[in-house]
Amino acid sequence: MLTRFAPSPTGYLHVGNVRTALICWMYARSQNGKFLLRFDDTDLQRSDVKYVDSIIQDLRWLGIDWDSNFKQSERFERYNEMFLRLIKEGYIYACYETREELDIKRKLQLKHGLPPIYDRSALFLTEQEKICYEQEGRKPHFRFKLDRDKVVKWNDEVKGEINIATSHISDPIVKREDGIYTYILSSVIDDIDFNVTHVVRGEDHITNTAVQIQMIQALKAKIQKFAHLPLLHFDDSKISKRKGGLDIKSIKEDEIEPMALASYLVKLGTSDPIEAHVSVQSLIDSFDIEKFSSASAQFSLSEVYKLNSKVLQQMSFTMVEERLNQIGVNYSEFWYFIRSNIEIFSEVAKWWQICKSNIEPVIFDKELAKVALNALPQGDCNENTLSEWVKAIQQTVDIKAKDLFIQLRLALTGTKTGPKLAKLLNFISRENIVTRLKE
Numbered sequence: 001m002l003t004r005f006a007p008s009p010t011g012y013l014h015v016g017n018v019r020t021a022l023i024c025w026m027y028a029r030s031q032n033g034k035f036l037l038r039f040d041d042t043d044l045q046r047s048d049v050k051y052v053d054s055i056i057q058d059l060r061w062l063g064i065d066w067d068s069n070f071k072q073s074e075r076f077e078r079y080n081e082m083f084l085r086l087i088k089e090g091y092i093y094a095c096y097e098t099r100e101e102l103d104i105k106r107k108l109q110l111k112h113g114l115p116p117i118y119d120r121s122a123l124f125l126t127e128q129e130k131i132c133y134e135q136e137g138r139k140p141h142f143r144f145k146l147d148r149d150k151v152v153k154w155n156d157e158v159k160g161e162i163n164i165a166t167s168h169i170s171d172p173i174v175k176r177e178d179g180i181y182t183y184i185l186s187s188v189i190d191d192i193d194f195n196v197t198h199v200v201r202g203e204d205h206i207t208n209t210a211v212q213i214q215m216i217q218a219l220k221a222k223i224q225k226f227a228h229l230p231l232l233h234f235d236d237s238k239i240s241k242r243k244g245g246l247d248i249k250s251i252k253e254d255e256i257e258p259m260a261l262a263s264y265l266v267k268l269g270t271s272d273p274i275e276a277h278v279s280v281q282s283l284i285d286s287f288d289i290e291k292f293s294s295a296s297a298q299f300s301l302s303e304v305y306k307l308n309s310k311v312l313q314q315m316s317f318t319m320v321e322e323r324l325n326q327i328g329v330n331y332s333e334f335w336y337f338i339r340s341n342i343e344i345f346s347e348v349a350k351w352w353q354i355c356k357s358n359i360e361p362v363i364f365d366k367e368l369a370k371v372a373l374n375a376l377p378q379g380d381c382n383e384n385t386l387s388e389w390v391k392a393i394q395q396t397v398d399i400k401a402k403d404l405f406i407q408l409r410l411a412l413t414g415t416k417t418g419p420k421l422a423k424l425l426n427f428i429s430r431e432n433i434v435t436r437l438k439e
């Protein structure tokens with residue numbers, strides 16, 4: 001089994017493409033198959049190596065690995081070979097219309113209530129007419145001649161049985177007047193040459209699949225299995241409030257853990273529950289393409305954030321040790337305490353600082369702070385210190401436990417909310433407590 005992910009390096013990866021990548025990759029890995037990364041960069045003007053690099057980085061960030069990779073731009077010779085074969089066999093024909101002429105035709109068809117399909121007039125050009133066009137300086141572009149009277153059928157692994165009538169599709173352009181091969185035929189040639197067995201991609205490619213199946217038939221090759229994933233819906237109103245978009249760069253800047261995003265994207269729209277996974281292996285083990293629903297799903301960034309805290313809660317010290325060291329946290333007890341109190345990783349640093357460095361305590365009641373200082377139990381603080389301390393304070397001052405907690409929290413952490421105060425006292429030294437109350 002071999003699947004492939006074939007991004008066009010004309011922009012940064014978005015959560016939608018990344019979902020396809022994850023699903024292609026996990027599908028292969030769940031079947032002990034291979035995974036291929038292909039860059040669809042035949043459009044050299046729009047493609048950019050900076051996007052190739054960022055796509056590679058983003059895939060690696062998610063833990064995706066591939067057995068081989070290549071760029072379509074390296075294979076023009078091969079495309080040419082197959083192109084000439086298809087011309088010879090009558091599957092491809094030259095056309096001379098300019099963009100403007102095609103546009104006029106389309107507008108006229110629409111005006112007359114006809115579907116805007118290429119009328120194939122180039123098929124009727126005489127050799128003499130073609131020569132005239134070329135003498136005029138026109139360069140031909142080439143179209144694949146669809147078998148118009150067919151309904152292309154396949155049993156899609158996600159969408160079920162699909163029937164597409166080619167009578168509603170224009171003969172696709174396979175080579176442009178500037179000599180560039182378009183994606184549609186190159187992709188077929190690659191999938192055949194590299195023995196891709198399963199093509200998994202978004203449902204926006206369903207019409208392409210019908211066309212490509214006819215191309216595969218023209219090349220007398222084996223038709224792969226297809227799985228078309230329903231597209232994700234994005235709630236624009238929520239997304240537009242955010243600074244960044246839903247490209248992976250922004251997702252990283254928002255400090256979403258790769259496993260939170262992967263756990264979400266691979267289970268969204270499936271019959272499995274969306275749960276936090278901390279290893280890709282457990283996602284691969286439960287992967288089954290048949291679990292994907294054929295209906296589209298709604299992407300929710302707040303769900304991803306919720307999963308993010310759950311993923312953090314499950315991460316062992318070893319998993320994060322390096323990152324913790326970078327922010328100066330060097331013992332596991334702190335991680336095991338704080339991990340269930342954070343939404344994103346950088347909050348660890350904030351709490352570490354609150355425990356270990358100078359903060360600005362908030363003292364509302366100086367008298368109370370004095371009493372608290374005197375009542376502080378002897379010795380190092382630990383989890384049991386707080387209850388003992390509160391009782392001791394209440395012997396001197398008439399104050400409700402709840403109010404006292406708030407005052408102590410503000411004095412010791414400078415903020416109103418946070419992890420359980422009793423537990424925090426495990427990590428704030430006696431010296432720090434004394435200093436904060438004195439201020």
Ligand code: GLU
Nearest residue numbers: 006007008040187200201
């Ligand atoms: N380059 C195409 C895209 O990004 C690939 C589609 C396919 O998987 O065949 O949409």
